[in-house]
Amino acid sequence: MTAVPVERRVVSALQALVRIPTVSDRDASLVDASAFDRLLAELAAQFPLLHERLALTIVGTHGLLFHWAGASAERPVVLMAHLDVVPVDTEAPWQHDPFGGEIHESPTGPAIWGRGTLDDKGCVVGICEAVETLLEAGHVPAQDIWLSFGCDEEVSGTAAIEAVAVLRDRGVTPWLVLDEGGAIASGAFPGVKAPLGVIGVTEKGTTSLELVAEGRGGHASTPARNGPTARIARAILRVEKSPFPASAPAPTLELMRRLAPHVPLPLRPLLGRADQLAPVVTRALLAAGPEAAAMTRTTVAATTLSGSPALNVIASTAKAGLNIRVMVGDTVAGVVEHIRKAVADDSIRIDVIESGEPSPISPMDEAFELLEDCIGEVFPEAVATPYVMMAATDSRHFTAISAHVYRFAPFRMTKAQRQAIHSYDEHLGVADLVDGARWYQLLIERLPS
Incomplete structure (x- = not known):
């Protein structure tokens, strides 16, 4: 029997996983567990050697933690991705079926279209394809490798926490942990033609607050001033007009320094001395658009709104949800205090729904240099x-x-592709998927002994 070419196998595997709508939800009763069951079965069918030869521990409801024993357990490696996806907005103008996994043309060539291609089933398949290929070749990694595939990442679930607990119980202290995040990003900075291979060495903390205003409510024919909805609207505007202080952290300054040879000539002296001219670089990033500006400070987005249950009823309670990404150097406590001062209204209650501090900055040493x-x-x-x-x-x-x-x-991800994550028309180039699987394979092959 002729072996399936790797290129065709990895593409078929991603198509198969995209067609299974593993949508997570904070309310467990709303999760279609059978979809996750089907996905795990499909993953086993697509990558049989991986499932046959690696030890598997189930974490959470459907999370997977595989162990591939290497020549040494001294410097173990964890490769991560997640199996769940966010819901699809049925009103959004998808060009192709979001759960079809179909191959159609894109501006950069043939691509697999559908929810999860970029976030994050592409990484799941890329990792599994690399492992399957190496197992077929009889490869033994220099170090133990753990594959951690969460099932509730999109809802800040507990599968990853349980995976960490398993590793801790087994005395595993990873030398390197690699998850989704950066990409080979083109069009990330104005005037920079070269794509950036951005490696996240830290991540902002995720914190969610809810602003709550209460009042008597009543009939819409007799409105009073400063009702709950008016106060919430005013609070949102005040928050928007009170941005957090901006300052570029060390990883951002290093990014600017590395960009220096690739920017227009007048900017090279500035970026080449980014660490010495941090305030100037910060102002430049703020002026470069939202993607660049978000690299300099804590951001706040008003995301959810609720008020009256009917058009002719004045709300007795109005709420606004704020999604906050906490910059390295800031704290959740400081964020809440900033919002409180910006709102400047004691009648509005601020509830902390989710609290997450920024992650520590990982070093740019041997592990980073391998990537x-x-x-x-x-x-x-x-x-x-x-x-x-x-x-x-x-x-x-x-x-x-x-x-x-x-x-x-x-x-490789264009700006349009990055914007499609959690939005519509998410897609991953066929050639880019193949190269991504090759990258994971190279990483495993080059682990130091």
Whole structure:
């Protein structure tokens, strides 16, 4: 029987996983457990050697923790991804079925379209394909490798926490932890033509607050001034007009320094001395657009709103949800105090719904350099650099057992693709998926003994 070519196998595997809608929800009763059951079965069918030869521990409801014994257990490695996806907005203008896993053209060539291609089933398949290929070749990794695939990352669930507990109980202190996060990102900075191989060395903390205003309510025909909805609206505007102080942290300044040879000539002296001219660099980032500005400070987004249950009823309670990404150097306590001062209204209650401090900054030492070297070989066109990741990943829990936690997905992503994450028209190039699997394989092959 002729073996299936790797390129076709990895593409078929991602298509198969995308077609299974493993949508997570904070309310466990709303989760379709059968979809996760089907996905685990499909994963086993697509990668039989991995499931046959690696020891498996189930964490949470459907999380997977595989152990691949290496030649040494001295410097174990954890490769991470997650199996769950966010819901699909049925009103959004998807070009193709979000759970179809179909191959269609994109601006960069043939691509697999669907929810989870980028976030994060592409990484799941890339890792599994690398392991399966190496197992077929009889490869024994230089160090123990653990594969940690969470099932509730999108809802800040507990599977990753349980995986950390298992590793701690077994005395595993990872030398390197790698999760989703950065990418081979093109169009990240104005005037920079080279794509950036951005490796997250830290991530912002994720904190959610709820502003609550209460009042008598009543009939909409007799409105009073400063009702709950008016006070909530005023509070949101006040928060928006009170941004957090901006300052570029060390990873951002290093990113700017590495960009210096690739920016227009007049900017090179500035970025080349980024660490000495931090205030000037910070102002430049603030002016470069929201993606760059978010690298300099804690951000606040008003996301959820609720009020009256009917058009002719004045709300007795109005609420606004604030999603806050806490910058390295800031704290949740400081964030709450800042919001309290900005709102400046004692009648509005501030409830902390979710509290997450920023992660420690991982060092740019031998572990980082290994990731950097692999980027240089598979993506020679890219500028490898550290950065502060704005979103949250399961890897934040692994900082409790490892000082070397990094965030990087080895896929080329245009600006439009990055904007499609958690939005519509999410897709991953076929060639980019193949190269991503090759990158994971190279990483495993180059683990130091």
